Amino acid sequence: MPRADQIRKLATLRQPWIWLLLVVTGSIGLIAATAWSRTDWVYRLATVQEPALAILFGLLAIRIGGLVMRALLVRELPVIAAEEPHLAHTEGALGLRAPRILTLINLEPGSGATTLSFNLAVSLAVLGGKTGSKATAEPIRPACLLAEGRLTAALGLDPPLLNDQVASGGWQMAAGVADLAVHHPSGCALFGFQPGCQAGAAVGPLLAELIRNYDVVVIDGGIAAERQLTSLAQSSDLVLLIGRAAPASVAALQRWTAWSVGPGLGMTYALIVNRLRAGVRLPLELLSALTPLTLLPEEPQVAEQDMTGLPWSLDQRLAASRRLAAVVRQFLGHEGEGDECAA
């Protein structure tokens, strides 16, 4: 009896005898089915139906032969928790290169702007220094402003510290703001901020200070109160609207698009649909309002890693991570370079 490791050794379709075996098994099945269909009982029963029966038996033979092949080529099937969604490659074109201030805004609560901000900043830091297969000497230094929550706690950020600094400093904010950053090993600087507080009004000076110290600033829109979101968006080079395949996101997106076509609002924005599950259809209204920049699947590892403060964007085994990396490459003007591994 073959051992499991011996069986796994067979698991390669590059061996020609496997293909030969497949063809022989199928042929024998077809011949047997045809011969069987010529026996008296079946022949009397189905004189004129012989081709249909032969095809039926042939199909059954293919199925059985296929199962035998599957059994021969057995391997350790990867275990996944649930069916993966089928995500079309709908990457919209972004008419903007190298945005310096990026704001991610939730279209509905829980869409994932905070985790996406953090992971986008990490991805920018990691991929930023690369152009093709050559590494530049100067990596991109992103800063990321995160709303206080579980992720900031997991990352060890101290949002009240920055709030106090911002609230007390105003436009005279000292250059010491950059000293409050928690430096992530990927190279991005992390700041925590308490959402909806009075200091939110002083985000403008804070941005000016950050952009002076860093190459890119990624902002989680959750740091601003509802009424401050529009001014925050206008301060940004690019607004990424984070939505889900749900009616609430559709309504919010329609409000944003209606607002952004107003006079004097030259805002550049794009849509990311996050946490897509298998079997859930994208609302047509969402697609008709804005072509999504990317679609990100719901993956259990993402939530687990957010709890521990690990940036899932580094884990290229995840589909969400690969798709986010494609977006980052688009920001950096590295499209078509393939993933980092391939590069």
Next chain:
Amino acid sequence: VPPELPALATLVAIIANAALALPKQQPGSISARLRDTTRGERHYLFGPPLVMGLLSTHLGVRVLQLLLVETVRGWELGVLVEPAAWLAEFLGEGRRREREREWQQSKSGLLWRYLKGEIGEAELRRRLHRQGHMLPPPPPPTATVASKEEFSIPRLRLDPLRPVGMIPMRPMEVILPEPPAPGGSPRQLKSIPAVPPADGLPVLQIQLLGRIRIVTGGEDLGPQLLHRPVQAFTFLYPLAREVRRPGDQMTRADWGAECFAGQDPEQQRRGVSNRLSHLRRHAPYLGERIISEGEYVSFDGRGCEIDVVRVFEIAQAVKQAGANLSDEQYQAALRAQEQASEEFMPGWDGIVQRAGGGRSGVGEVIAEVRSQLVAARSGILSTLAGVALSRRQLDEAICYLEYAVRARPDRGDLARRLADAYQRDGQLQRAAQLRKEYGLSEGA
């Protein structure tokens, strides 16, 4: 045989053929799914088989198992698509494994492994450097700035430093261990000898370089402490004084005057008492480390493993050993100099500010420790350079000396040794330039 039976059988056979052969689940998306599955973008064409488990090693049993497992999938996909799905899934799995292997060696993969604790920082830097990547340098420690202001010496014009990864060093072990798994015992590091537990006090592992971590019983109390700046200040200020000068004591009056300037002495004393009792109530493990003996307050360092203290100890040991470093001491020195390059108590100014401020005396304590660290690192680097020179490893010696001169630009003796090393290495122009900047003569 009834005459209608053949026609009926035909009909049944045709329906059965169609039912078996045609895909029944989202047929329009099958070609795109096959493409994605083959590329390894998804694991299965649709969902995974209903039963996942161990398959028998016996072929016949395995076929039966698969028959059961795959029946629903086979029905959904159709007999013709199912083998294509299997093939795509098989090829996709191979592609995924190949991609994972490449990812593990990429910058993302290395960072991921570092964050998961699978490789150390030195290993990460070494591998990234080999691939042409650079880790961002740590933020410049405040002490460096202070010492530069303090030492009025000519400005150096050295070439950019080579990254630490170029210094041939073995993987560095972090002094403070990661919190152990629940129920497990804390991992004892080789780099630090076991600290005898103090009577009735739990062992505290304190990291003050690079970031602030206070680990006891496998739990890091640092984040919670730093979230409360007043408590953080109450704990860290005596600790910093203990690090600066072991056994240091301060009076309540001094502390009160530092933290509650402008108030009357009674209010100052009450403020100090309130802070101490607040810390003992909310963070008892930390509060019991602050000893209050009448007028005097100090930090009880018994049973504490403090990284910066360890660095000072190594610096002292290395200084005494000189060029006769044992292999163990050499490795410890390498680790210590790398740790000493990290900032001491990062974020301290923010804590002081949020805790209600402190006068210059508070900042002086921290600045003094940071200066001590700079001196310790410079001493270690100098000794390492001596070891490298005795082994005729000029390249390494130059690297160490460059770091040492950067750390202590006031040390003319280091500059002289660096100039000599340049000279011996044939870098005459650099040697001359350095001598000119420091006003050194060639034979001196």
